[in-house]
Amino acid sequence: MNKWTKTATTLLALGMITSTVPADTFAGTQQAPTQQTQAQHEHDYTKQLGEQNVMSVAWYQNSAEAKALYAQGYNSAKEALSKKIKHHKGGKKLAIVLDIDETVLDNSPYQAASTLKGQSFPTGWHEWVKSAQAKPVYGAKDFLTYADKHDVEIFYVSDRSHEKDLDATIKNLKKEKLPQADKKHVLLKKEGDKSKEERRDKVRTDYNLVMLFGDNLLDFDEPKSATPKSRDELVRQHEDEFGSKYIIFPNPMYGSWEATLYNNDYSIDAKQKLEKRKQSLKYFDMKTNKVKTYQGE
Known part of the structure; x- marks a missing residue:
């Protein structure tokens, strides 16, 4: 560690240097999804439909x-x-x-x-x-x-x-x-x-x-x-x-x-529509050798 690094570390510890990087840069993965993320998910599900x-x-x-x-x-x-x-x-x-x-x-x-x-x-x-x-x-x-x-x-x-x-x-x-x-x-x-x-x-x-x-x-x-x-x-x-x-x-x-x-109800979101489409299906379960109605994963 050189002297500049030591100095910076000391100043940070004393609270004398203030970071200009947004706080959520490091905590983004811990935050609730933003509206932009939700909109992207809806777009992706709509595309799947x-x-x-x-x-x-x-x-x-x-x-x-x-x-x-x-x-x-x-x-x-x-x-x-x-x-x-x-x-x-x-x-x-x-x-x-x-x-x-x-x-x-x-x-x-x-x-x-x-x-x-x-x-x-x-x-x-x-x-x-x-x-x-x-x-x-x-x-x-x-x-x-x-x-x-x-x-x-x-x-x-x-x-x-x-x-x-x-x-x-x-x-x-x-x-x-x-x-x-x-x-x-x-x-x-x-x-x-x-x-x-x-x-x-x-x-x-x-x-x-x-x-x-x-x-x-x-x-x-x-x-x-x-x-x-x-x-x-x-x-x-x-x-x-x-x-x-x-x-x-x-x-x-x-x-x-x-x-x-x-x-x-067409007002439900795209993800719900995808799930309800699947739930309408009757499928052959090879493990049980029976025809079943899809109930989800």
Whole structure:
């Protein structure tokens, strides 16, 4: 130890030298996480949520099976609608109601962006809608053209925002040459709307509503409660109508089914969402040779 070191040590011991280094420089690991750290953790968990959706989006965009399911749905719809047209004896004009997203238009590029960037809805959604770049899903254009040529009224009932998305939605539908794309037939969600049922009832007032199309159970009817059990009961209640009156399409990327995993509370943080997703799974335990519900690590 040289004399300068001895002097400095002595002065420090006597309290005559004051350090200009923040006190928490040396105690940081002992302190509670800062808001910045918590925000970083939330960002990381949110990114994980998005990354879990990669395979869903990849399947939707790339699998021939997805296209086949749309073909199956719209082929069944055409057959069912042709019978309804044939047996229509006058009175109210026939009408059909279709959801838009993942029923008529393919928004998977938006879902892919959210997945790759670790973002969640509604970040970037209205910008995507405004771009009017969504393409028709497989089979939709041919079926809608058929319905239009047979004088069937077509209503697009979507929970896109009426205030923010109406003009861009109509622009997109027209751009893809989809029929009856106007303000009369495009019924988006207005402030105060509780569900799509009010808009469907509006159609029923003036038309004979014979078919409903969607990728979400709520595109057809409202379950008694937003629980998996009640949703399953609704399917059993209408099981004979799927394929004839109700045409449902595949969507593994999002939907009201996901909300049930979180007890319909999207306000929980990303870490809790990750855990609740796992807790919804039944898995095979190789140690006990039994199927179990995931309870956590």
